[in-house]
Each structure stands twice: as structure tokens, then as C-alpha cells.
Amino acid sequence: xxxxxxxxxxxxxxxxxxxxxxxxxxxxxxxxxxxxxxxxxxxxxxxxxxxxxxxxxxxxxxxxxxxxxxxxxxxxxxxxxxxxxxxxxxxxxxxxxxxxxxxxxxxxxxxx
Amino acid sequence: xxxxxxxxxxxxxxxxxxxxxxxxxxxxxxxxxxxxxxxxxxxxxxxxxxxxxxxxxxxxxxxxxxxxxxxxxxxxxxxxxxxxxxxxxxxxxxxxxxxxxxxxxxxxxxxxxxxx
Numbered sequence: 001x002x003x004x005x006x007x008x009x010x011x012x013x014x015x016x017x018x019x020x021x022x023x024x025x026x027x028x029x030x031x032x033x034x035x036x037x038x039x040x041x042x043x044x045x046x047x048x049x050x051x052x053x054x055x056x057x058x059x060x061x062x063x064x065x066x067x068x069x070x071x072x073x074x075x076x077x078x079x080x081x082x083x084x085x086x087x088x089x090x091x092x093x094x095x096x097x098x099x100x101x102x103x104x105x106x107x108x109x110x111x112x
Numbered sequence: 113x114x115x116x117x118x119x120x121x122x123x124x125x126x127x128x129x130x131x132x133x134x135x136x137x138x139x140x141x142x143x144x145x146x147x148x149x150x151x152x153x154x155x156x157x158x159x160x161x162x163x164x165x166x167x168x169x170x171x172x173x174x175x176x177x178x179x180x181x182x183x184x185x186x187x188x189x190x191x192x193x194x195x196x197x198x199x200x201x202x203x204x205x206x207x208x209x210x211x212x213x214x215x216x217x218x219x220x221x222x223x224x225x226x227x228x
Contacts, residue, residue, distance in 0.1 A: 042222075043222050045219070097167060098160070098210060098217070104153050
């Protein structure tokens with residue numbers, strides 16, 4: 001069966017450290033994968049998109065990697081801040097027509 | 113630029129009642145999505161429109177859920193009759209369009225539904 005898995009347990013880190021979140025998938029061959037941030041009571045907000053032919057993508061303190069052999073994406077936040085505390089969702093395009101399938105999300109807590 | 117608007121923000125109904133949600137996408141966006149997000153889970157796509165046509169509704173429980181986007185702009189999602197398991201946040205999203213190559217989806221704040 002098709003699955004997208006993210007750590008269901010919250011990730012607790014100290015301010016200034018690098019947070020690394022994992023997204024694993026099975027039985028999909030996505031053309032791209034996206035990461036979204038969701039704050040309580042709000043809709044998801046797009047952060048980064050990485051395509052199947054890209055190994056790594058960066059935007060300010062964010063970095064995403066995509067390994068289509070391992071079927072895994074890693075999402076890094078460097079020099080983390082308490083304001084980075086949120087739930088982070090990975091999503092992949094199932095059909096090539098922007099039909100996104102989301103993981104369950106990982107909650108990140110950055111303490112001062 | 114104005115974001116995706118949704119109303120109401122909260123709704124409490126009893127099971128077997130009906131409810132409707134409204135969504136106004138970002139101006140000019142051709143593709144509109146409705147998602148259901150149950151507490152502790154990621155959003156699940158219910159239906160995808162391109163202009164006023166349905167692209168995908170394979171996960172929409174059609175015996176009780178319906179959606180329309182008559183003029184290719186705003187959209188309504190209806191549940192009739194509601195069940196307890198429909199308690200969730202209903203998210204609307206929009207994107208520029210399938211032919212644009214722009215895959216970012218822009219989400220509204222959601223409507224939180226509680227069925228008692």
C-alpha cells in the first residue's frame with residue numbers, strides 16, 4: 001500500500017540547534033515533494049518544493065534533500081528559533097496533476 | 113494580495129443535520145481544492161476543481177458530501193446528513209492552475225466543524 005510517514009512524536013530542540021525532520025514514502029514515484037508549515041488554528045503555508053532530479057534545495061535557514069532511491073526527504077532548519085515551533089507537513093504529488101498526499105506532520109518545539 | 117477566504121470559521125451541528133462551507137480562492141487561481149483534516153492527521157484531499165470542472169473527487173464520500181464551483185470562482189462544500197466522524201477542519205486551497213507549472217497551493221484558515 002502507499003504510505004507517507006513522518007515522525008508522529010514531537011521533536012524538542014534547543015534554540016540555535018539544527019532541527020532535522022524526516023519524510024519517508026513507499027509505493028509512490030512523485031515528480032516533486034513539498035514541505036508546509038502549519039500553526040495551530042491555521043491552514044498550511046508552503047515552504048519549499050524539491051523535484052525528483054534535485055538533490056538539495058535551500059531557502060534562507062531551510063534546507064530540503066530528496067533521495068528517490070531511499071524514498072526519503074529530509075527537512076533541516078538551521079539556527080532554530082522559538083518562532084520555528086509549529087507542525088511541519090510533507091506532501092507529494094500522487095498523480096502529476098497537483099493532487100497532493102500529505103504525511104501526518106511532525107510537531108517541532110524549539111525552546112529558548 | 114488577498115489570501116484564500118473561508119466561512120464560517122467554526123460550526124457546531126448535531127448528527128444528521130446539514131452544513132455548508134464557502135470558499136473564495138485567490139483572484140485568478142484556476143485550481144481549487146477542498147481538504148479534510150482530522151485532528152492529528154495531515155490534510156486529505158476531497159475534491160479538486162480546475163475552473164468549474166472536477167479534476168478529482170475520488171475521495172469524496174458522495175453519498176453525503178457534495179461540492180460545486182459553478183462560475184469557476186468561489187466554491188461551496190456541503191455535508192448532508194452529517195455524521196460524528198465528519199468532525200474535522202475543512203480546508204480550502206487554491207493554485208494558479210494545472211497548466212501554469214506553479215505547484216504551490218495556498219490554503220485558507222479552514223472551517224472547524226464539530227458534529228455532536
